[in-house]
Amino acid sequence: MNHRTLLRRAAALGTVAALAVAPLLATPGFAHATPQHPSAQTTPPLPAPTHGATVDWFDAKFPALDKGSVFETVTFERFEYLLKKNTGKWAFVIGGPEDPELQQTIGHIEKVAEAQGIEKIYNFDPNLDGDDLSIFDLTGYDLDSADNAGKDQFLDLGERLVTSYLGKDAETPFTLADDPAKPDQRVAPQHPYLFVYDAAGGDNARIVDALTTAPDLSTPDAVTAYENDVKRVLTSASLDVDTQWDFISTEHNRRHYERYVKNADPAVETANRARFGGDIFNAADDLTNGDEDDFRIENITYPELLNILDSDGEFVILFGGTWCHNTAAIIKQTADYARQYGIKKVYNFDFSLDSTGNSGTLDKHIRDNSFRTVGGVSRKTRPAFLYGRILDKLSNAKTQYRITTDEPGTQSTSPVKYDVGGTEKLARKIQVGHLLSYDKDATDRGRPAPVRDQAIRSDWTNPDGGTFAGNVEYMSEVWFTQGKDATYDAANPDRLRGNVNVTTEVGQNSLQNQRNFAKEAIDQIRDVIVGVAGGYDSSVAVTGAPASVSVESPGRLTAQVKVDTDYTGFFSDRTAGATLAPLTGSRALGGSVQVLLDGTKIGEADVSADRTAAVDLALPTLTAGDHTLRYEYGGGAAGRVDAGATEQTLKVVAKTSTTTLGAAPTLTYGKSGTITATVSAGATGEVSLAGLPGGAISAPIQDGTATFTVPGTVPAGSYTLTASYAGDGAYGSSTSAPVQLTVGKALTISSAASVTTPYGTAGTIKVTVSSPGGVTPTGSVTLTGVGAAQTRPVEAGVATFSLPRTLAAQRYTAKLVYDGGSDRSGSQTQVSYTVTAIAPSKVAFAVTKKPTSKKAGAGRVTISVPSGLAAATGTVKVTLTKGGSTKTVTGTLSKGVVTVALPKLAKGTWKVGVKYAGAGSYRAAVSATTSLKVAR
Template structure:
């Protein structure tokens, strides 16, 4: 798990809440159970988006622009996405801040657009790096490659934009010219820089109106007005549409997921694929609940915007990955959800693949790879890897799964990105000279960033220093290293699901779940995904100031006597949405899942009049007993407070609360009378006796669910210890709340042990026959409660364990149990509150009946030749064949002939003896076996004619 919380600033401790009487009050109100983030719905009320830093890149890149201009950048992927739509009209500005003409014109375009009510003008800079990496012209760009392999990939992008979309206009097309250095490659030599594009314009009318020639000297008389009139003409040439970040990212992620995993010509297969791989990644009803498309918190950005972010002040949330990446698709929807839940203004999304086609080794537009690659066995510089290097130089302390050097330990295989300063290779004959190394971040990946200090990466969603909970608590390291959360959409979408054999295809992807090992793989994949999502949520929560917490207390006095120290014992409980969930398995482990929860850290304390009187570490279950002493105080009103310090490296905020403490003149004593032991289900009674004359209420403390309260009656309060009190050991104290005369007081501790309740297991003897399935019903009774839990049946076939339902369970026994009398052992395994119990019962299996015995003559005997017959002994379906002996008795008058034969696989071929002429009778008998009872066939006549 990540340990990068050291630079998180803990949120300010919540203001103390004044409590009039009862100490059982928390500051923040009720929260969901740990590790249970709320699920969005149409009624979800998200907090206002006030957290996390943002930039206005246009206001920074163009001094003439103010914040909040109409411009929005588009990557080359988004530019082409807009160009190839079937419908829609968009206003485009082509160029970037490196273009002096754009610098001169952009504020005028912004002013006219706002005056005309235009919402968006989309800006595409052909210089993908914001400087010189142009998809239209790379003349002189520094990529050392003999055959221009890298340059050609970038220029192919520009040529495709022109050929497929921008040249399809009769009046103002983009025009291509041959590159003198490479006649086979065409570049955009002449094109408009500001235009309205109609996606439905067909092959000759896509550019509705445009400005081609950059403006001249706009300071000349009348030049500004004339230029603005030209801009207005273009903007008014058609009604313009808006395509939001939501439109783009939801459409492309859904499309790519559908085409990659779901689409199939066979509707049945497509439906099965949808069940296995999940449906749409983004759904408007779910992901826009409580807001509109403009409130979508993820923003796709260009390389210059990323550099601007990394060079700006503030805490930023970054998501690295693209629509091409299935691992990014696995986490982007939940990342957007967590951003809204925590009030994050923006999650900036950058794709290392500049055209979002992928990360293949020959794709030079993917900058997260080495500057050089082998072409025809020759190392050539084809990739502007220095752009990635400049990113990682700013993310100096980023952790990654891959390591840079062999000398590093604890991180997985060596695979750095090799690049050169500004892309310049000092010595092409010695590529090691001047070579720099950058860590390779896999995508999708979420991190938080602040450039201040030596550790600009505040936190990352990465598994680091993996631990094994079986080694103890806290967990001991299983191995030191990093694992990035490379998971899938179907695993994150189903991260809380359990395997259901009745719906085995549900979000299983390609995992084969026919065997237990495969089911373990599926659950471990889901657990790994769940851990990754919780880490992403932690990163985002950290930028938002951490998870809120609340603190409550029981057992704190509301009054004490004046002038003397008073011992105190209180239970402090802390609640927070921080979950700490983790899985202790690799993603594809075939072993049974093993998960755990990292504890909440920090301390809880008690103070009187702002002076701390007790402090202890928070317990793993977030409920801690604190003991201390209230100092001698003067009579009057004082304040007693209780607080949680916050913890987990600032990820969980602190909380505090307090109530009035009255110091009165008379002290009181409390004596507790309580049983030392009880049996679960029986309940009991305890009494508290308070100083004579005291009035009001007393409490019995130390039971789950908080203290019991009872009124004093002539100095005595009686408490019913509930029969439902779970088995276990308890430490009870009685407390007196005090009145106007007597101070509050606490009794000495009294130990109570609740023993597990008795149970009785029973069943009735069963008799059956071989070949018939049987059942054996077990009932478990207890005077304490309706019994639940597991019963184990052994001694009769394979041992079985099943859960009770309504205090009973029925075991199915196979029809093939061997013939014998069994002594079945019945073991109720007990529960948290009930003792185990055992009983024995007989289960008798008698010999089974065969279905039929048949005699079939196969050859008629004569007085000179023997004959033949086939005897079959049939048994029920699924039963073993009959064994043993068959006996034939052949009679005519006083003459009897007897033949016996062993069965083989339930039948016997029998040789019939020579017989004299006449009619003989044949009686066939199966003599039985250890499994089957004897049986007879129908007597048949056998006529011998010669």
Template sequence: MKAIIQTRRILAVLLTLVLAAPLGLIHANAADKGAVSQSRALQAEVNQFNYFDQVYPRLNDKNHVFKTATYEDIVHLFESEGNFAVLFGGAWSGQTQATIGFINQVAKEQGIKTIYNFDTKLDGTALDIADTGSPYAYKYVDLANKYLKNLNLYDKDIAANNVSYQKEDGTTVAANKINAPFLFIYNKDHKGNDGEPAPIVSYLNESKVWEDFLTNGALDASKVTAYKKLVSDTLGTVANYSVIDESDYIKEAFNLNYAGENPGKVIFNEQDADLVYEHVTYHQLKEILKSNGNYLLFFGGSWCPNTQALIKYVNEYAKEHGIEKIYFFDTKLDGGVEVREAGNNTGGPKGDNPHYTEVLQIRTTDHPYAKLYVDLVNNYLTNIITENNSAETPRTINYTNTFGQVVSGDRLQVPYLFSYNRSNKDVNGTSAPILGHIELMYSWSNIQPDYVKEGEDFVAGARYQNLIKALDALFARLEATTVRLTSTKATSSTNADGAINGTSTALEYRLVGESEYKKVTGGSITGLIPGTYEVRYASKPGYQGPTTKDGATAKLYPAGQAVQIQVRSGEYADVSADAWYYPAVDYLASRNITAGTESEGFGPNVKLNRGQFVVLLLKAYGIQPEAAGADNFADAGDTYYTGYLAAAKRLGIAGGSGDNRFNPEAEISRQDLAALLYRALGVLDRLPAGATAGTLEGYSDAANIAGYAEPAFTALVKAGIIGGNGGKLNPEGTSTRAETAQILYNLLTK
């Protein structure tokens, strides 16, 4: 699997927007990339989510070796050839939390690329198949008995050591219970000294909490070393490890299921390149939906004929748009897989299809875990549009809560492909996390580009064209607000020769004060007079059934919230051509990176305040201000930064200065700026992974750094983001706008 990609472009945008940042910013990959090509070009950065970094605070390594495995994934791994490192455990487990970082360190030291993590709690919290009391205990027991033949951790005659279930004839079937964390090496073909199957080559069943690694409240190196030795001995049992090619695996699953009903036929062939899809668990999906960023998500399964129809073409079109990741979630938490001993995978309602069961389909009314689906929709997909909820008689998924009340959620059909940003608000200020969707119920046969059905009045390939039209609409907007806009100055205050660059045809614009928006026709808006312009995503449709000869049903999404960008004219009155900072100011102003303090002035000697810094920081990431009335600092006031302070407080970027106050009008010190920047990069998952030789010890005034800012300075100096001047960091000082402009100019023109 590819490593999580850090979005360097967004980090560069953050740094270039932060005019207030009086620090030596020296990130080598931040560059002015110019306007984006509009010929099927990527319209926004689609984020990739680092699940383990998010849910395991002590892992502390963004380039870790762990990969989640759904139930379907772990079955596939257990049936694959090779040596695999596997960890049973979950973020809910204090023992897994305590040890996962040490396991990761040892694995990387031994050159292991991937450890597959399977959580027997299929929802990450409550649905535990490794529990005799669960109606789905057989999902664990049969998995263990079929694949982990030599799982003999405890005395099987003691019921408390096992997970068990009763067959219809009253026979009890049991398997040793695996407790988290359980690290083991798996090879399906491995045999023991007696010649019998022994697929667990080696294992570590050591349960430790964090306190077990401490002495007098401090981490004890000897205890850590002893545990890492156990991990090393376990992982060192084999010399070579295999990695599942998820792309090939997903292709294989779809071909297998399709061929099960259509003998001799396949969806994917040898010419198909790698796929952009990544399977996610329920807990992983929920964490994605809770996080900031732009994501593409696909609900469906290889068992579903309608998902089979779209899976190949969605992938092809996504790659044409430069999209590298679509998260793929199956509402059947087991993928519909039935795991029993040989012979029990056939004879189901779909013949040889091994994904036919419905027992863990949470998208089912009154299912014991329907709550998982309903709460997911109601808590995160709040503006969902579906064919079911658009019908004259809407169809929902329901469950009864502990108070006897029926709770309902809109029923989506699979496949359901959608773009998502949890922070998005529409033009009316209403939360609208889903930016667009596709819900088309076609089959692999009728979606072919040349498909014609006798007696049907559809044109040839109509359904394929419906999908392409829907994908064009969906991929036109993959972000909450556009974040790459720059401007070109007009030559004078009266000339209409200014421009806004980095646009796309999905946008519309207007000069502030005008009533109507105009449609953007390309990569730039030209012929502009100086002034402030509002640019936003125009209203656009999502597509779903029912489909007629005239096409799929279009459902409009409201226009997005506007961002403002200024087109300037001429020179600043207070910046002379021979000033040392002139090239920097001219460069930044021409790209709308910095603005003046008044109509004709730049204010080179002006210092920025805390409120201004927070506004710039959040705008850089397209984070919208909170609506009036949101929880806020007591001194947030009612001004341009009020909503942004509320957003920063909600996200945990701004903690205030005590007594629920932020002091937004106070000049921001270098150490406050460092602390805010560090916290923001952490919250937004943008801390750079690279490191330099820089340390605080290299600066004579490091002792002057306040305690709250020391972690920020330590990390940012080490990463090469912050540098000093004359051997000093000057944590209590501030910088002028001219000094900051020069820093940014040096950064962007390297």
């Protein structure tokens, strides 16, 4: 294991320990932790980073250094990030190019570091502007200082570094100034410019070793002595490396987690991850083969940005900081596209010089007005002129906020007002995160246009009915960009919705519009990066062009040209979060296709919205032989898509051919047939028949004809057929006039037998569907007229219907209709279905009140039927006989039972019989004879 690997592993372990207090979740894909380093190749090969300009700050600003030195700048945020880690040992050099002592010594420090195999020395310049804005000493600086504003805020940064980290050791030279006469100086003039820092050193051993005083380099011996001192400091501890990947990924993940996810309740934290998204960066996905040096985003300081803006070449610049949730929404995708398209570096600058934020009371955020009200008084508290310098360079940048009301569009007017020598100036306000490409020497129609491209919704007209129009910057969120390709899922409504209420349709519209806005933003970021990489490739494909023509009559060149490219042009015609239904589309590719014959342009066709161009050109007179047709797409999408071309050979032959297609056969589905094409006598090769579903079919020419079989599987319908001959060495190509082929539906026959079944017994009707042409019937049959309508599938040519036992006794007319379908005709049949009446199970009589010779009585008649069937209805007659005396009574059944009145009866034994007359589904029946004794 080499020294570099050991340092990387130590740095990784230190990063993990620093965030060990953060709760970890097992939610798949959302486990919060510092990005880990994969141990094996996890990503496919990517193009070499060859696009986009880069600069070497130290080579440019320190004459004693060459490219690729051990030094790397750190912003204030990254400096403090390293100081407050609880593990790790770092080498620091303090100062900038403006420091003559550092200019004198840095070459010697580099020499020693290289000799000792030191990989990285971090350089922090307390002068945040590379000039006079020092967090240690602002004596004479043109800012007010009062009520924690202006100078106080900047000097507080230096005091925080000393109090919290650099001044922990009793022997350390970092000390706070205590001279009341110098309120603008917080650190003593003498402090280390080179030191090794141990983040785990506690309160008394953080600075391991240091150099403070200016060295004597006047003689060779003095130089040797100094370099020995440097060696002593740099070898006082085993130094670690914290990469741009370590810093940017860790801080973005940490801030997102703490702002949106973190919660003492694990269940709430899990829910927060679902709503607000998981980690922004993950090493397994975001590093090529685990190599942190392949991470293409580099955090830079203010003077580095100015140097880039003054350097030659086209640069990719991302404005925004780790504090900014809108920057977090796009930084991962920016890094991904930089790798995918071979961009060497994306330079990342934060307008907040300490990366605290953009609140109006934070004077370290330079993209705001110079003057603000503090303690009721307007004071110059912010060095906003630093921002003005940047925007002077970005002279043609588009922003959402206008400078004056005279500009087009209706977006808000909110410039940055800054002071230069007592004169107020205005600058455009760039919102973050914002990606653009920059080339200081670029022009547009003779005017300076250093901003080559930027991710912004430009010159937009709002279709939502509101007043906002003009330029729109992409202020999105992590959960919307992570979910940009998702759709609302009712089974998982919280997924990546943030705080959008999705319980209503307008809320779901709002979520989808936010996602579409995010998708548009990410696509535009891709466009900017691809533009620096040279633009999207395009390819050209041609169909329909003739393979040969004749000298006698070359005719016309008719072809369809298709342009293919990865450029999506996706856009959303809604404001972010609009509650109207989503409205999306793709920007037109545009451009045109030129057609060249043997290098000479013979025509041009515009590319339509579907990215095709229809070519229809008269061919000039040609000599026999092979000629070259070239189709050249000139590029489109406002320069984002590159040119493409393809070539075809056009054979010019001596004779003109003719192709005639014969009459189409009369076909029905399931029945095949043939159609014949006739070609000029002597022609050889094949003829192609087009127009059938499934694509063209070919047949060889035999004795001047080609015969095609139209298969019986061709669906019923109407088809326009043409026959095309491609030509041979003697004959040119030709195409027949169209012939119409009609395929009818296959005939079907439905048949069934009548059925008779007794009441109370389930029945079955079977219908057979057949086709004289041998086509297997599919689909279904519907039965009506016998109880509730039923539909049953046809299986093996039969549809079977089960009828309930409760159908009342009668003769039914069963209508059976086969639905046919797109390829089979319908058919139907009608049969009878008869349900016959049955005898009741039993007729019974019981006396409920005995009659006497003096009083009438009563009896109950019960007609029993099988379980589950309808109760008997109709009338009953009860007959009572004794000797020659007969009495009868009648009654009408209700639910199979009736109580009848019995008359006064003479004393003696009477015979009782019941006769049921029958009704509905039941036949007539009689009871057994019973006896009734009348005692008195």
